[in-house]
Amino acid sequence: MNILNHKSRNIIDDRVQLYVHNSISCVETSLLPKVTCRPNNEESKFTLLGPKKYPPSTPFCGSVKSHPPTKIVLNLEALHDAPDIFLSEEWFGSGGQAFRLTICSERFVTIFSEQRFRGVSFEPVFFDGVSMREMHLP
Numbered sequence: 001m002n003i004l005n006h007k008s009r010n011i012i013d014d015r016v017q018l019y020v021h022n023s024i025s026c027v028e029t030s031l032l033p034k035v036t037c038r039p040n041n042e043e044s045k046f047t048l049l050g051p052k053k054y055p056p057s058t059p060f061c062g063s064v065k066s067h068p069p070t071k072i073v074l075n076l077e078a079l080h081d082a083p084d085i086f087l088s089e090e091w092f093g094s095g096g097q098a099f100r101l102t103i104c105s106e107r108f109v110t111i112f113s114e115q116r117f118r119g120v121s122f123e124p125v126f127f128d129g130v131s132m133r134e135m136h137l138p
Contacts, residue, residue: 018085020102025089026078027101028131032066035094043094054096065091065098069131072101076127084108 003012035042038060069092085108088101109122 020085020087022083022086023089023100024078024082024086024103026074026082026103027069027088027090028073028075028129029066029069029090031130032069032133035065035067037061037063037065037095063091065093067133068092070134071129071132072123072125073129073131074103074125074127 003015003017004010005012033042082103082105085102085104088103091098091100093099103125104122112120112122
């Protein structure tokens with residue numbers, strides 16, 4: 001897929017966008033706080049300042065999302081036949097800003113590093129323990 005320069009509206013020929021099709025349920029989420037996409041959900045006790053992002057008529061999807069982990073633990077058995085790059089089936093974040101994790105193999109990281117590609121950062125994952133969300137206060 002071509003990349004469009006948002007300022008000039010010109011296509012950037014020497015870059016492409018990576019589109020990942022596969023997803024695997026593999027992230028351990030047992031201790032992460034959950035948010036359900038529904039009215040009066042787990043976060044409704046908090047009042048957010050500023051304008052509402054979506055009109056009141058916007059439907060709720062009913063899916064459960066977890067707070068994003070700062071330590072990610074994967075189920076190694078679920079990765080038995082995994083491709084070199086895939087998305088987690090688990091969703092993180094809240095509302096329209098929710099996302100799935102992009103996970104890649106050590107092989108992918110090695111090839112990426114050897115080719116000296118830039119623009120991506122890699123964070124380690126673990127295969128033992130539980131995913132956690134550590135709060136960093138100033």
